[in-house]
Amino acid sequence: MNVVLYHNPKCSTSRNALTLLRERGIEPTVVDYLKTGWDAATLQRLASGAGVGLGGLLRTKEAGAKALLEANASDAAVLKAVLAEPILIERPIVETDKGARIGRPIERVLEVL
Template identity: 60%
Template sequence: MSDVTLYHNPNCSTSRNTLALLREKGVEPTVVKYLETGWTRPQLEGFLAAMGGASAKAILRTKEARAKELGLAQASDEKILNAMVKEPILVERPIVVTAKGTVVARPIEKALDVL
């Protein structure tokens, strides 16, 4: 299968394990190191739409200290998305995007749902 994109943080073991799982399944994804490229608001909104209109909290890395400092757990989608664009680390990882859908691969097996 081609046309799979993995939004990846190589410092994250879950992200590395998701990449390994995809490769084990014969998939060589396009890897986007989002900490280097950053996010756009339309891109994040596109993920949420592809996830069935999910709230921004669905892709918020709530364990990230910066999310707690900013009080994002109780914030509006507007505030969360703006913070994510400014600080890419706030987005949960890894995100797998295919023609079948978009998932946050936690646990990593969730990536299989969109293959």
């Protein structure tokens, strides 16, 4: 099974999700999205795979993300903001052939394994 972890190594929840996967014998492809950034196709695929709109991927603890949600921003506005500021996306996100899940709580990643 192909498993991709969209990861922020500075985030303890993201690190714990990586540990959880490895404890189950899964070595995911790790994408440090703060270094690589996002692209529109990946974000739309993750939102669809997680069963949420683009706004559902936003990290509400980030002021910019919170402002977008409070303004009921369009998907186009969310996409533009996230492409400019990758930190606005929640972490970690795990993607497999079964879909995608935001790992909060981290046990949610097990749903797509």
